[in-house]
């Protein structure tokens with residue numbers, strides 16, 4: 147029964163998951179060959195990013211040399227977002243669109259068919275994706291879901307260093323006149339990311355090994371778990387917030403929380419916390435909210451990628467240590 151439900155959940159996710167075609171014809175997942183944009187005197191490269199997280203990293207590398215728009219509003223859930231035509235206005239006349247890739251931006255396939263010929267660059271190009279959930283493969287689906295990969299690469303800081311490299315290369319190809327600026331910005335930001343990665347490793351050392359078990363709203367922290375020594379033991383939504391868990395799955399989740407003595411359930415700002423609240427209430431554990439798919443607004447403490455990671459790590463360490 148559980149297997150059937152998981153399988154259905156995966157099908158639902160896959161149905162909304164097709165990667166956008168690069169309109170310039172650079173096959174699935176491949177970065178299109180970019181040639182310099184025709185920029186007039188004083189004209190800036192017009193750049194669009196899908197999520198606020200991708201947008202922040204693009205802004206760090208592009209600095210003042212680019213004119214950046216971000217498609218998703220603060221707090222939007224990438225998995226269930228449906229753009230309005232006005233949201234897509236930024237795409238017309240853009241020189242490049244940066245996406246997270248790996249199936250995260252399910253909405254783009256429809257959107258891009260109506261906006262013409264924009265090169266699409268996946269910032270995650272070259273990152274080796276992990277399977278969405280290892281235990282699903284153990285249940286006999288191995289080989290059936292080759293495209294079923296975990297898109298939440300940014301929870302491992304080293305993957306964002308790969309983003310920086312991809313963004314720098316794309317911006318430099320489109321705007322060679324500012325290549326040295328992009329290289330300097332990228333190098334400075336990479337040093338900040340290295341410091342962030344070291345800080346996280348230092349912080350999580352406060353959490354005893356037996357407490358390093360995460361119960362999150364959906365499987366968002368797989369790369370984080372792999373890098374920083376945690377295990378994602380269970381999630382409220384088995385695959386994505388786009389597919390609701392059954393009552394039986396919720397009961398199994400609550401049993402897991404009791405069995406392992408998990409002290410907290412982590413909700414996320416981009417998804418209605420109703421189910422996570424119910425699970426926390428039923429099991430008598432803390433509910434802690436993390437920033438997963440969107441940065442926070444002004445004053446949130448999660449206004450940038452680095453601030454968001456610091457916020458999340460502090461909250462996780464506080465809840466589990």
Ligand SMILES: [Zn+2]
Nearest residue numbers: 225298364366
């Ligand atoms: Zn997600």
